[in-house]
Amino acid sequence: MTTPILVRGHEAVPIDREVLADLPRETEKIAISCASGLRHESKWSGFPLGAVLEFADAPPETTHIAVTSADDCHVYVAIRDALSGLLAVEQDGKPLEAPRLVVPDIDGMRSVKDVVAIEAVSLDSGTDPTALERHPKVEDTDS
Numbered sequence: 730m731t732t733p734i735l736v737r738g739h740e741a742v743p744i745d746r747e748v749l750a751d752l753p754r755e756t757e758k759i760a761i762s763c764a765s766g767l768r769h770e771s772k773w774s775g776f777p778l779g780a781v782l783e784f785a786d787a788p789p790e791t792t793h794i795a796v797t798s799a800d801d802c803h804v805y806v807a808i809r810d811a812l813s814g815l816l817a818v819e820q821d822g823k824p825l826e827a828p829r830l831v832v833p834d835i836d837g838m839r840s841v842k843d844v845v846a847i848e849a850v851s852l853d854s855g856t857d858p859t860a861l862e863r864h865p866k867v868e869d870t871d872s
Contacts, residue, residue: 732799734816734828737848738785748784752776755815761837773831775817778847787849793858796830797846801865804839805850805858806832816844838864 733743755777760770778794793805806814814832818825827843839862852858 732845734781734844735846736781736785737846738782738787738791740785742784744781744784749776749781749816749818752780756819757815757833759815759831759833761831761840763837771820772822773815773817773829774819774822775815775828775831777812778814778816778830778832779812781816781847782849785849788851790851791849792852793850795846795848795850795861796841796844797848798841799827799843799845801863802841803861803863804830804841805852805861806830806835806839807858808849810835816847 733745736742736744753776754774756772756774758770759773760768762768782791782794791808793807794811795803795805797803810832814830814835817829817831820829830839830841830844830847832840
């Protein structure tokens with residue numbers, strides 16, 4: 730991880746390796762479901778998303794986290810699901826080149842690689858979060 734991750738809540742706080750080093754680290758077995766239909770279970774190590782969000786003072790009315798990657802992929806994950814996830818920095822004991830969002834039971838396409846921003850957001854109950862998402866690699870191949 731060479732670039733800090735911008736975490737937004739009531740505050741906007743860049744977090745880097747030094748800041749993350751002070752957080753509790755967890756390892757969990759989480760399966761990722763790929764678009765091909767295959768499921769890959771790995772041991773992911775990283776930082777609980779709840780602890781990461783505390784840096785930016787996530788508001789209590791937060792309904793989702795919005796996560797953006799370096800290639801402009803942008804996804805929304807319900808906060809109740811996100812709090813069981815990790816900002817992963819290792820997969821099966823091997824360091825990742827960049828942090829990855831890993832949350833149990835979300836679609837693999839939404840397991841964002843190379844995370845550059847995490848924002849606590851409050852969406853209206855009638856808002857479909859998937860309608861706000863961007864998946865540049867998928868969109869580029871459709872044309």
